Amino acid sequence: IVPDVHRANEFIKELKEFERQDSMPNFMIMLLPNDHTAGTKPGMPTPEAAVADNDLALGQVVDAVSHSKFWKDTCIFVVQDDPQNGFDHIDGHRTVAMVISPYTKRKVVDSTNYNQTSMVRTIELLLGLPPMNQLDASAIPMTSCFHDTPDLTPYTVLPNNIPLDRVNPALADIKDPREFFIGQMFRLNHHSKKLMRLTRTR
Template identity: 45%
Template sequence: MWLQDFKKDEAAGTVPALSILWVMCDHTGGPPTADAEQADNDLAIGRIVDYVSHSKVWDSSAIFVEEDDAQNGVDHVDGHRSPGYVISPFTIQNGPTDHTYYTQVNMTRTIEQILGLPPMNQFDLVASPMRTAFVEGEASPENFKPWTHEPNQVPLDQGVTTSTASNTTDSTSVKALRVAWMKKKEHIFAGKLTKPDAEDRTRSIT
């Protein structure tokens, strides 16, 4: 669905300055298996980078990728760490490992700085942009080469059998969930939450 809109905007010269995509596999709840769901997400990210890097807007693009939170990803350094990626012709392609401490708020602040947007609150106001991730001065011509995604090596339907697929699509609970979601969707899109700058930014305190 995003690709359809992206191609139309690219052809019309109206690609938005900011697009936000949610790539999700329900926290690897399965089926399919956790490996298949991670492969599905990796493939989606690769395809997005592929499309953008082969488009007319690649020479002015930056793609930021972050996980919603660490979940159960505790490692040997810190239980709060999550993967974060910045993909752009203007990021440092080859160089030493950057050990600068960044948070999701630093990423938000960086996006605001690129787009010339004011901070939304005190947290992104004081956060530092991710300057160490980007080159200084002109980017190398090598950086502007497009990237072609790699096909998934793990079957995306791994762990899905005829019985699980049938249970997933035909069970009473899933049907009820679908009805509830459609009802909630109508409620959400009936308001102003999906319209930029439509909600009031001030709130009275009583």
């Protein structure tokens, strides 16, 4: 498995070259997939380590971009491919999305019913591109995420507080596999319920 922080480091190298050339592509796609985790597969990063790796990598990317000369003209969209047990009090199909830019409203949760094509439509509008078909043409743009006054304050990445090198034990090393896997499921459900409670209080 390739750590997400390695992917982030490769992007940051490219970003430094873009700065040297004073030119950056108008549109880039980056894959940071490790918050999907490998579950309890032996020898693979623990779910906690995989998510910590993903969080750190995303923070490093935002840190680098927000400290670069391109920040004032950049918007970073972050979305999961699917929620994967990330259900909350609404529906299991719902997932999180982040819009990161100098023009993004700070400390705001936007509960508008967007979908994936809403994000595509917003990107098209920012780039001055026409819709590709009727699906993105009719999608609700994410305009309520933005305001007119930019805040150019850069983001400083926080260090991880979970070791990234934790791995799941081999099956032969598990004294009671049934107890181990029940414990893993209990922790997953516990975190999901905690997320649901936090969401209700917002």
